[in-house]
Amino acid sequence: MNTSVDKTFSVLLKEYAAEIGFDLCGFAPARSLDEHRAIISNWTVSGLNGDMAYLGQNIEKRIDPRILVPGARSLIVTGLNYFTEKKQGGNGIPKISKYAYGINYHHVIKIKLNKILNFIKSIHPESSGKSFVDSAPLLEKAWGREAGLGWYGKHSVLINKKIGSFFFLGIIVTNIDLDYDQPEKEDHCGTCTLCIDLCPTGAINNNRTIDTRRCVAYLTLESKAQVPDDLVMKLEGRAFGCDKCQDVCPWNKNSKPHKTPEFDLPAEVELMTAEDWKNLSRKDYKRLFKESAIGRRSYCRFMDNIEAASISAS
Template sequence: MNIQQRTTFVKKRAKELGFLNCGISKAEFLEEEAPRFEAWLKKGFHGELGYMENHFDKRLDPTKLVPGAKSVISFSFNYYTENQQPEDSYKISKYAYGKDYHFVVKDKLFQLFNELQDEIGEINGRVFVDSAPVLDRAWAKRSGLGWVGKNSNILAKGTGSFFFLAEIISDVEFEYDSPFKTDHCGSCTACIDACPTQAIEAPRTVNASKCISYATIELKNEIPAHFQDRMEDWMFGCDICQDVCPWNRFSKPHQEREFEPHPAIQSFKKKEWEELSQEMFNEIFRKSAVKRTKYTGLMRNMKFIKP
């Protein structure tokens, strides 16, 4: 396979495997992002996410993750759903309705990587699904998948932002896509205005320590008083800044069977969630990303919302 054939093969198979989009960029040091990321850390916007301070060089240089890396293949995978929870319910972010995306998306990436090896021979590379020091949004933008919105999510015309990002970093050359340079947010501040905790401190700058998703998922200690009466019934994650984004009116329901919600998510109201047992938690969220917060974390979140 020549470079063009390899590129065509990867993008065609990505579509066939259910990926929303696929773009490729040259594996090189993220010179533009380095000072921004360093400043974000120095301001303490990562809160108690201590791991964000680790492997600083690896986050900025893909050749430190895959020796001899030449390409970063970026993928987006749709998780938007029209399934809804009852109005009188504690809320769960849409991305966690079904099976944990780490497993679903990673399985597809491994399949694509193995097929690529079958086509062109032994290659060196790794797949990443939000599980290693990779600046996903920087690579998505460089690969032409979209622009960084004011809520710091990647936005794409025609699809919005309800999608996961993932990568294959390899030592194989491909045809590289042009970086996405146009910002289509314009003067809109819907996400900034809607955030109940003022976590978006400036366009494209989110203070994670003020984010409801951080408080309900990542934070292992007591939830700070800053969040009192501002949770808006979110017990796992938060979709507010995405729900209000005008570009998400173009979002279309995903076609991934593994992302279909457990019946309890569509039927349980607050009373049922408050009476949730450890056993029921294990059954409902057996393969779900909600397991990240554990039973004790979910109960803590509900008690904080309703003291």
């Protein structure tokens, strides 16, 4: 569908996205992100993707959403803040990354994206589109940048000048034309190297890529293996994910707490002691985390993480 660009509709769409809770929303024209072909290829050929082989597959599909969704004209990219000042108990307690405190963000964002799709349909009944949250070979961060949501920090995470970097991305690929935003072209990191200097495992390369084989987030979430012995003592008590490179970033100094109750840390988890974590039964693991991102990890691997985190915290 090739509707003429309706600027008023684009404004209405952004207002609607804000109304249903999104902190950021931008639009980018669908195109092939050719400049990413070599970057992905080099990164995976060097093995920096660890055992996530899929990241090196279907490259053409990954860089061109028009292959993924035939007829695609635009990408609507949303950002949802998940920053919180809340922290788990005290010393020696295995740490969970902020992004995994509450209900699995995939579910929360998907519901909101589908509301946007319905909103578009209500005004353009002939439109079509698909929503994605980490669920397809799409370069989410690159599209976030294209849609003006932010720039790649040296830690490779997208940073927005207003809300920092603690936000989830969601994407709609649609066949309508929109009033597009300008990609963020500036590098606002300047001479800062805090994230690189303070990363506990030295996983951040100096070209805005991460060596996932050393990254605590990857090792405790995605990796099918246990955390390698030489990195266990560098976990600094982390059992699931790592926020350090974002915590130390000056652009997160003024981050405001999110307004999405689904992302809150349940009181029962907040109060768990180190002993409670060590003795967590399979039954309680399922009960407490079946709706959380943590539940994506097997119970056995998660308990391996708890053990490794406890060793590094002691």
